[in-house]
Amino acid sequence: MRYAVLGGGPAGLYFALLIRKADPGADVQVVERNPPDATFGWGVVFSEETLGALRDADYESYTAIIESFARWNAIDIVFHESRIRSRGHVFTGISRKVLLAILQRRCRELGARLEFQREIRDLSELGDVDLIVGADGVNGLARRSQEKAFLPRLTSHKTKYVWFGTDMALDAFTFIFRRNQHGLFQVHAYPFDARTSTFIVECAEEAWRAAGLDRATEEQSIAYCSELFKSELGRHKLLSNRSSWLTFQTLRSASWHHKNLVLVGDAAHTAHFSIGSGTKLAIEDSIALVDSLRRHQDIQAALTRYELERQPVVERFQEAAGESSSYFEDVSRYESFSPLQFAFNLLTRSRRITYNNLSQRDPMLVRSVDSAFAAGATSDHAAQVRLSPPPMFVSLKVRGLEIANRVTSLTPGAGLVISDFTAVGPEGRITPETPGVYSPDHLDELRQKVQRAHAQPGTRFALQIGHAGRRGATRPAYLGVDRPLRWGGWPLVSASPVAYSAHARVPRELTPDDMRLLLDAFRGAAVTAAACGVDLLELNFAQGYLVASFMSPLTNLRSDDYGGNLGCRLRFPLEIFDAVREAWQGPLMVRISATDCAAGGTTLADAVLIAGALKAHGCDLVHPVMGQTVLESKPDYGRLFGVPASDRIRNEAGIATLASGHITTADEVNTILAAGRADLCQLDD
Amino acid sequence: MRIGVGLPTSTRGTTGELIFDWARRADAASFSSLAVVDRLAYQNYEPLTALAGVAAVTTRIRLATMIVIAPLRNTAVLAKQAATVSAMSGGRLTLGLAVGAREQDYTAAGVDPRGRGVRFSEQLAAIREIWEQGSIGPRTPRAPEMLVGGSSGEALARMARYADGYMHGGGPPRAFATAAAKAQAAWRDLGRPGKPVLWGMGYFALGQGSADAGADYLRDYYAFTGPFADKIAAGNLTSPGAIVDFVRGYQDAGCDELVLFPTVSGIDQIERLAEVARSFS
DSSP states (O other), rough: EEEHHHHHHHHHHHHHHHHHHHHOEEEEEOOSSSSSOOOOOEEEOHHHHHHHHHHHHOHHHHHHHHHOOOOEEEEEEEEEEEEEOOOOOEEEEEHHHHHHHHHHHHHHHHEEEEOOOOOSSGGGGSSOSSEEEOOOOOOOOHHTHHHHHHHHEEEEEEEEEEEEEESSSOOOEEEEEEEEETTEEEEEEESSSOOEEEEEEEEEEEHHHHHTTTOOHHHHHHHHHHHTTTTTTTTTEOOOOOOOOOEEEEESOOEEEEEEEEEEETTTTOOOOOOOHHHHHHHHHHHHHHHHHHHOSSSHHHHHHHHHHHHHHHHHHHHHHHHHHHHHTTTTTTSSSSSSHHEEEEEEEESSSHHHHHHOHHHHHHHHHHHHHHHHHHGGGGGSSSSOOGGGGGGGGEEEEEEESSSSSSSTTTEEEEEEEEEESSGOOSTTTBBBBSTHHHHHHHHHHHHHHSSSOOOOEEEEEEGGGGOOOOOGGGGGGSOSSSSSSOOOOEEESOOOOOOSSEEOOOOOOHHHHHHHHHHHHHHHHHTTTTTTEEEEEESSSSHHHHHTTOOOOOSSSSSSHHHHTHHHHHHHHHHHHHOSSSSEEEEEEEEEOOTTSSOOOHHHHHHHHHHHHHHEEEEEEEEEEOOTTTOOOOOTTTTTHHHHHHHHHHHHHEEEEEEEHHHHHHHHHHHTOSSEEEEOO | OOOEEEEESSSTTTHHHHHHHHHOOOHTTTTSEEEOOSSSSSOOOOOHHHHHHHHHSSSOOOOEEEEEGGGOOOOOHHHHHHHHHHTTTTOOOEEEHHHHHHHHHHHHHHHHOHHHHHHHHHHHHHHHHHHHHHHSSOOOSSOEEEEEOSHHHHHHHHHHHSSSSSOOOOOOHHHHHHHHHHHHHHHTTTTOOOOOOEEEEEEOOOSSTTTHHHHHHHHHGGGGGHHHHHHHHHTOOOOOHHHHHHHHHHHTTTTTTEEEESSSOHHHHHOOOOHHHHHTT
């Protein structure tokens, strides 16, 4: 068999040495355009798991690697000039240059031919070979030569970053956050041998331009960053190695092989540097590829199996890397956090580490997170040094109401039970079975619900009120949703005469008189709620119901003062809010659409503005939900799908939130709360 | 978890006789359902017609479409066909519906694929309406169970809004688990009580020499997916051990009914599968 490997980086070399071991008769040629000792980038990081794979795949290179690597177990987070250290994480790092030298030596020992400083412009220059391994990086020839087969998609990230080294031996993976007059800068730094560390500086493009780094020479960039991080660097220097500012690109490819060409490492996929897994994934690809070639006689079958094995693994890393890179893009959102909460939020950014994982790795840190959370929630500073329950079981005070824990659910023991949608008037019902708060008959019913909830010690009862608007007069939900009643319906109203579905009745546009009556209805419902002992009131301004129909440009086509820009579309919802706020002294929560999940509809940025306006009018809590504004909304369903919206609204509008959206475990609840992504969580079964 | 078996309506060389023979054996064995796939521009049997025939030679087994491409069909006619199969089988029909993934089927039917999602939503609402009203008969002992497939947020919302549950399009147990979580999230989000019914599917070929033939069939059947066809073919379950692992994986992922489709025509295939399935029941 004849193999040609394009690219002499870790993935290419590791493939070459392994395939020679597996098939000593094979002809293996590695072609690299740079000289053998050229290095770009400084150190690479491996996990324990990767080291195990290296040990099993080639013991000789493994022993050489562990003789020259750095090993550490801490992550330091420097924020607001204080340093939080989290222990219990195992990392190893090695100089990229040393790693390449070890792998080159090993390739030569095993009889792979290495050709340096040879640029390939067409794959045919590699001659007649059985398999070409494309290990030539994200913009390499291999991937570019078969775009139609691989279907690559490149996504550019928003921040700018640069790879420096430093002659300082760090003892932890170190994140540094520093704001100056130009913006917020962050450092990702880690050791890779006894003397040197990688030092990556990242910032938003605006900060980069404001600092003049878009026009800076390499020396000027080094001078700027050295000055910015002089308190961490001390007498040490930043080192350059063709260090220019870059934009990270995530590469995803539908396929990694075509005929006798197969891609490994960055040529096939990339994952944002902030989870440090590029080299790890690349080498693991080579191990899996050689393994598959050994198991299958037929090369095509081997390549298919290789892809089947590796793609799901890579996708999981890319997903985590995506969460991580978004975190760094939006990190200024968390600048008001305490250093401890900031650190917990950072450590759990990619969802790979949760409250439970961290409790095992670093129990002391989680204990202090628990205590700080309890102290913050109760304003009891003594709690800071006491043993405290996990965040889920810390009470929450909202406008004088104490909620015993942070969970809303129908399961006994939840701090808050939220009622089903309850109509403020007969025409505001969703179905004939929708409960109401508009007739004297409803008083007993509501009192009983309150009593049932209060029968559980510590449980509070929230009444959710609203008007169904154009989603009214439908059949009960067990028969499906938004299925209009065949008979016994009632006339529908909405901001504008736009039907919800093809089968639904066209609603009548609300007149000023209708609107006055509605204000009375909401006010009346609030008075009734207070009389029946309700603890908290939730106004449903979401999900395409009546009030929501005013807020979305897709459903509000009015030309009066209540339609037009967001301020106008918010006018009637705020009038309702004010009417209720006046009649109801207790805590008030508003359910809003986090985004309409539809083209031309409201966005998350709008939701931040809406939440801010509600807060200014005296709203205590916001409960963001996704879509349903229009029939064909496209929510991105899945685990925790509502949490990113809660996170953004809470930390950009500065208002407490209830997060919902398929949260199913206590671990998820604790992680969300401790990281400051919500104040209450709806736990689904 | 219940286990169903696919009818060989799209594999090569299937005769009408084999379909009846296969159906009788499935009915006599412990399988919970007999399912059919749908495409138009391909050498396969029309799904609802095949199930109508099969209804006549079976007594107990559930009959399922997995799935029927609804937008290719006139809504009222489709509702009537489904009601007919349901009535003829004593209410044994599970009607799985989706928009399908192949442009060629739309071209062959002379239907514009643009806007098919919106039209599909309208169809789902209309089909339920027709069954409940009863003016387009026949009357059936109970309305067919209606499940919906697809993976986008839109498709999941549509499923949760109108259907009784979700049909997954195949893949390893992990992929099913992810899809199941999405289906449950959508169900809850739309305020449906209880949980959606979840169906999964896999492919098998058992016995000497059938692995290659099965892989050939899958590569051909999925040629429209380009580079994915090889991967789908590699996922074919070709040994009892692979089937056992797959079944356990789906069970752990919360699947309610797993349907295993043949990739080779031949009555020995269902006998071999029944043999493996005996270890589960």
